[in-house]
Amino acid sequence: MAIVSSKISKADSPTPKGRERLVHAEPIEQERTLSREDSLRPSCFEDYIGQTELKQVLKISVTAALGRGEALDHVLLYGPPGLGKTTMALVLAKELGVKARLTSAPALERPRDIVGLLMNLQPRELLFVDEIHRLPKVAEELLYPAMEDRRLDLNVGKGNTARTRSVDLPPFTLVGATTRAGALSSPLRDRFGLSQRLEFYRLKDLQAIVERAACLLKLSLTNDACLEIARRCRSTPRIANRLLKRVRDVATVRGGMNVIDAQLVDEALELHRVDRKGLDASDRRLLEFLLKVHGGGPVGLDTIAAALGEDSATLESVVEPFLMQVGFLNRTPRGRVVTEAGRIHLGRLDKK
Numbered sequence: 475m476a477i478v479s480s481k482i483s484k485a486d487s488p489t490p491k492g493r494e495r496l497v498h499a500e501p502i503e504q505e506r507t508l509s510r511e512d513s514l515r516p517s518c519f520e521d522y523i524g525q526t527e528l529k530q531v532l533k534i535s536v537t538a539a540l541g542r543g544e545a546l547d548h549v550l551l552y553g554p555p556g557l558g559k560t561t562m563a564l565v566l567a568k569e570l571g572v573k574a575r576l577t578s579a580p581a582l583e584r585p586r587d588i589v590g591l592l593m594n595l596q597p598r599e600l601l602f603v604d605e606i607h608r609l610p611k612v613a614e615e616l617l618y619p620a621m622e623d624r625r626l627d628l629n630v631g632k633g634n635t636a637r638t639r640s641v642d643l644p645p646f647t648l649v650g651a652t653t654r655a656g657a658l659s660s661p662l663r664d665r666f667g668l669s670q671r672l673e674f675y676r677l678k679d680l681q682a683i684v685e686r687a688a689c690l691l692k693l694s695l696t697n698d699a700c701l702e703i704a705r706r707c708r709s710t711p712r713i714a715n716r717l718l719k720r721v722r723d724v725a726t727v728r729g730g731m732n733v734i735d736a737q738l739v740d741e742a743l744e745l746h747r748v749d750r751k752g753l754d755a756s757d758r759r760l761l762e763f764l765l766k767v768h769g770g771g772p773v774g775l776d777t778i779a780a781a782l783g784e785d786s787a788t789l790e791s792v793v794e795p796f797l798m799q800v801g802f803l804n805r806t807p808r809g810r811v812v813t814e815a816g817r818i819h820l821g822r823l824d825k826k
């Protein structure tokens with residue numbers, strides 16, 4: 475039994491207010507509580523483009539859970555940022571016909587934060603914890619029996635009167651999201667019945683995502699314009715939607731543009747220093763540092779992070795996955811190395 479230091483008294487009752495977003499699965503309620511960026515999110519499996527295998531696996535589990543009248547098993551979603559982990563959690567809630575409670579691990583600082591969330595859950599509801607690798611140890615230990623046995627073990631009283639009180643919880647689904655699955659402790663990882671990686675999106679799926687977003691924003695884009703945004707969005711829908719909005723800004727300022735074409739996309743994205751492969755200034759800075767200062771590598775991650783003034787975990791989980799995916803960077807046992815394709819892209823092949 476986990477021994478935890480959370481205490482519940484009347485004066486100190488769990489108050490998740492402000493630390494949690496409560497989202498109803500029905501679209502009308504969602505619009506009321508979600509931000510503007512969220513209005514482009516798909517809300518059901520049918521509208522969710524790409525991630526075919528993930529959807530297939532989750533659809534089966536959702537259908538089975540609904541058929542048995544049970545809560546969906548706990549789900550861990552991992553992968554680089556912007557690929558749709560939060561969106562998928564909302565889709566799951568919608569498909570299950572339950573409310574989603576959204577929070578993020580850094581907001582669960584005190585034991586009573588997670589206690590409050592768990593105690594307020596209604597049967598079969600979905601609790602989404604973003605950045606779950608950052609969960610404080612006490613919160614993590616409270617989650618173990620909650621996930622496994624639907625039981626909350628609370629320490630009540632002080633000194634001689636201290637004892638553990640167990641509270642039964644309703645069946646619920648924890649959806650954890652992380653960019654760093656490797657940073658999760660194995661006891662926590664093992665308690666997820668489903669553990670799924672989100673992959674970078676294929677070009678044709680990204681093009682469809684841009685078309686869908688353009689339609690929702692009431693914009694008219696040529697197929698080539700959608701394709702150009704798809705090519706330059708780092709295989710990431712969140713970035714595709716962001717680039718689309720920057721293109722819209724340029725079109726608005728120019729005025730008189732009924733249809734946005736590839737040339738306008740190119741001009742707008744040049745302005746934002748997003749190159750033809752989707753690399754931004756920080757990607758190029760990393761590659762340039764390796765090439766200019768170290769002849770292309772190998773260089774250790776910590777050296778790169780110190781030189782660029784970046785956090786090494788961010789470089790590792792946010793910047794590098796895309797550079798590796800486009801084949802511009804390799805991780806080797808001796809450090810990071812720029813590939814030949816990376817050198818060609820930066821026009822520095824001659825320096826080898």
Ligand code: ADE
Nearest residue numbers: 514516521522523683711
């Ligand atoms: N917008 C962002 N991600 C999306 C996805 N996977 N499908 C459809 N629209 C999206």
